[in-house]
Amino acid sequence: MNDIVIKTIQPFDILRVDTAEKNDIVSDVFTGNVFYEGEDIPVYFKAYAYDHPYIAKGDRGLLNEIIGYLICGLYEVPQPKQAFLVLMPKESLTHLWNDLSDRIKKSYETHDIIPMFATQRIYAKALSLRYNHSRQAIESELRKWPHFKEALICDEIMANTDRLPRNILTANAKDFWLIDNGKLAIEDGTNWQSTGLIEHSNYSNYLADLVIKDIQADSKKGNLIIQTALKKFKAIRQIMAECEFWVDALSGDQDREIWQKFLAFLQSRDHNITHILSKRYGILSL
Amino acid sequence: MNWTSLLQPKHATASFVKGHFFVIKFTPDIVAKEVFNLGVGFIEDGDKKIHFKLAHSSLKGFACIYGKNAVQGLRLLLQSISTALNTVGYSYPPSSQLTYTTLMPIKGLSVEAILDSLYRDYVHMDHFQEKKKATAPVLNTIELRKGLKQSLKSINKTEYYQEEDILLESNIDSGKIALDLPIWRPQQENSLFANEHLFATVVSADYLEKNALSFNLDYLGCSNIQKACLLTGQEAKAGLFIYRPSLNERITKDVIDTIDSHIEKSLYTLRHLRQKEGYHIEMDVLYSEEAVHDRVAAFVT
Numbered sequence: 028m029n030d031i032v033i034k035t036i037q038p039f040d041i042l043r044v045d046t047a048e049k050n051d052i053v054s055d056v057f058t059g060n061v062f063y064e065g066e067d068i069p070v071y072f073k074a075y076a077y078d079h080p081y082i083a084k085g086d087r088g089l090l091n092e093i094i095g096y097l098i099c100g101l102y103e104v105p106q107p108k109q110a111f112l113v114l115m116p117k118e119s120l121t122h123l124w125n126d127l128s129d130r131i132k133k134s135y136e137t138h139d140i141i142p143m144f145a146t147q148r149i150y151a152k153a154l155s156l157r158y159n160h161s162r163q164a165i166e167s168e169l170r171k172w173p174h175f176k177e178a179l180i181c182d183e184i185m186a187n188t189d190r191l192p193r194n195i196l197t198a199n200a201k202d203f204w205l206i207d208n209g210k211l212a213i214e215d216g217t218n219w220q221s222t223g224l225i226e227h228s229n230y231s232n233y234l235a236d237l238v239i240k241d242i243q244a245d246s247k248k249g250n251l252i253i254q255t256a257l258k259k260f261k262a263i264r265q266i267m268a269e270c271e272f273w274v275d276a277l278s279g280d281q282d283r284e285i286w287q288k289f290l291a292f293l294q295s296r297d298h299n300i301t302h303i304l305s306k307r308y309g310i311l312s313l
Numbered sequence: 314m315n316w317t318s319l320l321q322p323k324h325a326t327a328s329f330v331k332g333h334f335f336v337i338k339f340t341p342d343i344v345a346k347e348v349f350n351l352g353v354g355f356i357e358d359g360d361k362k363i364h365f366k367l368a369h370s371s372l373k374g375f376a377c378i379y380g381k382n383a384v385q386g387l388r389l390l391l392q393s394i395s396t397a398l399n400t401v402g403y404s405y406p407p408s409s410q411l412t413y414t415t416l417m418p419i420k421g422l423s424v425e426a427i428l429d430s431l432y433r434d435y436v437h438m439d440h441f442q443e444k445k446k447a448t449a450p451v452l453n454t455i456e457l458r459k460g461l462k463q464s465l466k467s468i469n470k471t472e473y474y475q476e477e478d479i480l481l482e483s484n485i486d487s488g489k490i491a492l493d494l495p496i497w498r499p500q501q502e503n504s505l506f507a508n509e510h511l512f513a514t515v516v517s518a519d520y521l522e523k524n525a526l527s528f529n530l531d532y533l534g535c536s537n538i539q540k541a542c543l544l545t546g547q548e549a550k551a552g553l554f555i556y557r558p559s560l561n562e563r564i565t566k567d568v569i570d571t572i573d574s575h576i577e578k579s580l581y582t583l584r585h586l587r588q589k590e591g592y593h594i595e596m597d598v599l600y601s602e603e604a605v606h607d608r609v610a611a612f613v614t
Contacts (some may be wrong), residue, residue, distance in 0.1 A: 081315060140320075142316050275314050
């Protein structure tokens with residue numbers, strides 16, 4: 028594939044790993060820099076459960092991240108400028124060994140390289156803020172964001188139930204970036220199950236909920252969102268080849284068929300997006 | 314297929330310099346405990362020499378928080394850090410308010426590239442070095458008049474340009490009234506070449522603030538011409554020439570509308586004098602500095 032969006036970073040192109048930011052049952056996050064096309068690029072690395080040579084059976088985070096990034100790219104929603112699949116060598120993390128989760132340590136017991144998802148840090152000595160709560164102020168600005176409708180639609184298609192303020196980065200009152208698509212199509216728990224994929228369901232959608240009162244008061248606003256979705260109707264086809272490529276590369280034999288079901292689930296949601304949005308807002312479908 | 318097929322053989326083009334880095338952290342106030350990164354250091358594998366890059370010596374970011382006096386003290390500290398890194402090395406910072414972080418592995422294309430990358434990521438006190446966006450230049454009344462003086466010189470009318478206020482006798486009492494009239498034809502009284510009064514002013518409307526706009530248009534412009542007309546009579550030749558800026562990234566459509574509306578209101582009194590009371594007043598709104606100069610040149614000749 029020549030026009031692949033998610034580029035691969037080779038083990039020898041990891042320039043440094045500076046900090047272990049987070050480790051929990053879902054993922055480990057590190058900061059550092061990679062060398063790509065002659066540039067030193069600051070990134071966040073995100074590691075999910077791994078069982079060589081594939082991601083751990085049933086763990087969806089890494090492929091969710093890749094697919095979510097591609098869908099947001101399709102709708103041109105601001106997000107980190109570049110995303111990578113990083114082939115992280117063990118030696119680049121040894122100085123942070125004490126900060127690593129047991130899961131990561133275990134992954135490295137038998138193998139020297141594990142794949143991680145990485146996104147370019149929003150950069151330029153810029154302030155970058157993530158909110159945990161105190162939402163009111165930030166939510167009123169979010170509604171005015173020019174990319175709000177597209178972001179809402181992306182989350183609806185991929186069934187991102189985790190788009191809370193902490194997964195929206197801001198530097199000021201008008202620029203926002205979506206980050207973290209690791210949790211999709213599941214309300215409780217971490218990893219979706221093929222039996223729980225409901226194509227027409229209105230999964231929790233934080234952004235969609237932000238405008239629900241506005242739309243109830245004025246259905247034209249809801250129609251504007253639907254019209255925006257129609258502009259990219261069935262555009263998901265453009266990224267399916269890359270999605271299948273990464274499913275092939277990262278999922279084991281037992282999971283591959285289930286991932287195909289997930290891709291079909293996404294295509295169905297994309298094709299029926301006007302119906303799903305109409306149902307959410309209780310308005311007539313266009 | 315699995316991801317291992319994505320692994321490539323190491324390419325020969327990028328041979329990296331390897332070593333360890335640290336960050337120089339400074340706590341100016343041991344009570345407040347704010348921490349600033351003053352610089353970064355790098356030690357190449359197999360070498361003892363410390364390469365480092367310290368915060369820009371102007372320290373403007375620091376001055377914004379701690380004041381200009383504190384900057385002098387910090388400059389001394391930077392010199393001490395520099396000396397210490399070149400002599401005692403990484404192990405012992407020259408002040409108890411300084412710490413060096415634990416050595417961390419790093420690689421890059423060159424020592425300089427490594428230091429630049431670390432400095433970019435860790436030292437944030439040099440925002441002032443960001444290039445400011447070029448903005449459209451302001452042409453205020455002072456600048457407009459400076460150019461006018463040169464323009465009159467080029468047509469041998471320098472004597473018409475007045476730096477000082479013109480003093481006219483009051484027609485109410487024995488006092489004198491000072492008027493700001495940059496264009497004033499010197500009088501040759503009691504001579505065969507006595508002539509009528511000729512005076513004018515130029516003002517700029519290139520202001521965003523309404524107060525500034527009002528001062529320039531109403532006071533410097535209209536008020537001076539109005540008083541001069543009343544004191545010199547209907548035979549005098551008066552002129553008011555206003556520079557109005559065009560749309561640019563500073564002057565938006567809304568600003569232009571405000572300026573145009575203000576000009577209209579300001580000119581009312583002079584139009585009244587001209588149309589209802591017979592005063593000879595020329596008024597023009599011009600859209601470039603050159604147009605203003607040309608208009609004044611036509612007025613005085």
